[in-house]
Amino acid sequence: MAAILGGGLGGLSTGYYLLKNNISNNNNLKLLLLEATDYCGGWIKSIKTKDYIFEQGPRTIRPRGTVGLNTLNMIQDLGLSEHISAIKPDHPAAKNRMIYVNNTLHLLPSSLKGIFQKSEPFSKPLIYAVLNDLLSPQKELKDDSIYNFVERRFGKEIADYAVAPMICGICAGDAKEISVKFLMRSLFEYEQNDGGVIKGVLKSLFKTKNQEEIVLSELAKRAVEEKWNVYSIKGGLEIIPTVMKQYLKENNVDLQLNSKVEELEFIDSSLVNVKKGNGEVLPANHVYSSIPSHALAKLVSKQHPELSKLLSDIPFVTVGIVNLYFSTQKPLITPAFGFLVPPIENSPILGVVFDSCCIPDQKGTVLTVMLGGRWFIEKFGSDITKEKLLEIAVKEIKTILKIDESVAAHHVNILHKCIPQYVIGHYERVGEIREYISCNNLPISLVGSSYDGVGINDVIYSAKTQVEEDVNK
Incomplete structure (x- = not known):
């Protein structure tokens, strides 16, 4: 049995690619996915009403390069092509x-x-x-x-x-x-x-390019031909993990929500005991960890403190997300993707996305304000309330965009330690982590944003490459 830790996009993608390899190789691999919360999808969450969509995490996806086209292949395979809303170069x-x-x-x-x-x-x-x-x-x-x-x-x-x-x-x-x-x-x-x-x-320009070959789906071909800039999902990005979760369940993956893992006990190169918080012990032949590196560090600290230290050394930042809805039909913004604020401006906000310009089926004006990040504690302290973040975001928006209208609806979220920081030496550190795992013959593979890229495409492709690497060993 293979156990997947985490039901975010990395864990769901790992399950998807394990099933694909399972089917193509006629194996009977049993899969177990453990998610500590009652939700699958990680930071991807959409609030949908008849008037607006609030995206609390990512909202658009880039179709560029091998990793971007790979995501489109998966989206078509999951039957989501009709849900695509593409933004083309003239938008x-x-x-x-x-x-x-x-x-x-x-x-x-x-x-x-x-x-x-x-x-x-x-x-x-x-x-x-x-x-x-x-x-x-x-x-x-x-x-x-x-x-x-x-x-x-x-x-x-x-x-x-x-x-x-x-x-x-x-x-x-x-x-x-x-x-x-x-x-x-x-x-x-x-x-x-x-x-x-x-x-x-x-x-x-004069060298032969050794680009990785990827077979393109009809959807991916269309993205290339039409030169999509970015795309979103009608009804909210959350539809992607929702459909992925359903795909896993339909293919007999044992998906357990509210299942917090307390420790990983490595027995030998093909056996690891997954110890849950309720005392249950699940033996697995291999573990795929898609949880943040700092969370995995706690699970391996007893047996492998050196590995735990390397995992803990990958820093993360906290981001405040404030979604705002203005119900007036009067244009409040210049049509654009949005704006960013350079750090030298010393602003409390990182930037603003004009969701009503980027995401279809929005009435009125919808904006998402991003706050804090690397400077979250410095700007707001460790005990800032959501009410205070809302007040700051609204004040900044009204000043910068010169909006007089009142906010008709809002949603505030503080995403604690949500984005890993690839600081100088990151790739060498990840190399050390994987080298330690290899040298100690630990039956565990690492996928997700902590290691191979922070974007949606990167996380999905991280799962694909890791699964294929393990299958081909």
Whole structure:
């Protein structure tokens, strides 16, 4: 029997791919999924009414690259193609992305023409950033922060006003701490191997690309042909884990909710005792852990304190999410994806997503405000109330967007330790963790956002690659 820890997207995806491999290989593997709460889906949660949808976690998915196309393959296989709502290149949410600097919203350049024109808050046209890279010397490093790398290659303004807010939007983190390998591994390698980013890009044009082959579903092909920017799910993103959970149940996966695991006891290379909080002990041949690394650290601390320490060293941040609904039909916002706030602005908010522009079937204006992240404790302390977060979010929104209307509905959530931070040295640390597991012949595999990427696509692909690696051993 294989046991999956966690019923979030990582655990559900692991179950999905184990079943797929099980069916294709004619095996009779028994699967058990243990979720500590009464809900499957992790941070993906949607509140749907007749007038609006509040997404409490992720809201859109990018279809780009192997990992993005893989997700679309899975979505089609689960019968969700008709639920897709795609945002194409000509949509305002694809073209218009803003940052808030010096008490003003600025539209970021979104075309080739735009990089040759000066646009606030940048003091020069962005083409000067390209020249900066060509003239900057190479600096040999094993790793660096994404902020330092971008400042070195493209200048301080690009680091402050483009990359730092982008990191806030992606992982609620500090670009001065996050590893450049998190988002810009290939660009960093161009600098290390070729002396600069532009030089590396030009050299790569003449090299044969060894891209991973992936068979595309009809849905994935359509995304490529129509050049989707992002997409959402009609009725809310929660539909994805809901359908995945149903798929697992229909294929006889033993799915146990409200089942908290207290300890993992490794007996040998093919037996581990999964000890539940109620005293029940479940023997498994292999464990797939999709729970956060800090949670897994507690389960292995008794037998493997060194592994526990490595797992605990992956930092996480807390994010406040405030969903706001304004029922008026009067336009309150400029059509756009939303805006981000650079950390140098010292704002209590990280950014705002214009959900009524990005998500279909919304009446009125729907906004989601993100607060805190890396700076949550610094800004709000450890005992901030949801009521206070709402007050802060509404005040900021009304000031920045100049909205006078009252909020018709709202929802506030504090997502404690929800996003792992891939700080400098993250990938080496994950390598050490997996090396320890391998050297000690522990029957456990790690999937999910703690290790292989924080986005929806990354989590799903992490499950796929780990399952296939185990199956092919």
